[in-house]
Amino acid sequence: xxxxxxxxxxxxxIVDLEARLDFLYKRLGIEYSDTPNAIDPRIIDLLRxxxxxxxxxxxxxxxxxxxxxxxxxxxxxxxxx
Numbered sequence: 578x579x580x581x582x583x584x585x586x587x588x589x590x591i592v593d594l595e596a597r598l599d600f601l602y603k604r605l606g607i608e609y610s611d612t613p614n615a616i617d618p619r620i621i622d623l624l625r626x627x628x629x630x631x632x633x634x635x636x637x638x639x640x641x642x643x644x645x646x647x648x649x650x651x652x653x654x655x656x657x658x
Contacts, residue, residue, distance in 0.1 A: 617639060621654075
């Protein structure tokens with residue numbers, strides 16, 4: 578396989594993988610953010626409605642952190658709102 582054919586094949590695979598990823602994001606209700614430190618909008622919404630416990634649960638799911646670490650992070654986020 579020539580280098581040009583290999584590039585064409587790789588680009589086609591990338592397009593296919595991007596389409597699959599988009600499908601999964603939509604299916605799971607996840608919004609992509611290219612800023613890794615961005616706060617999930619669900620967390621902000623929950624904090625604004627006063628539901629800190631649910632915000633901590635979501636934070637833990639997203640970051641795979643322990644309860645104490647997640648609570649501290651949510652407290653910092655809440656203080657910044």
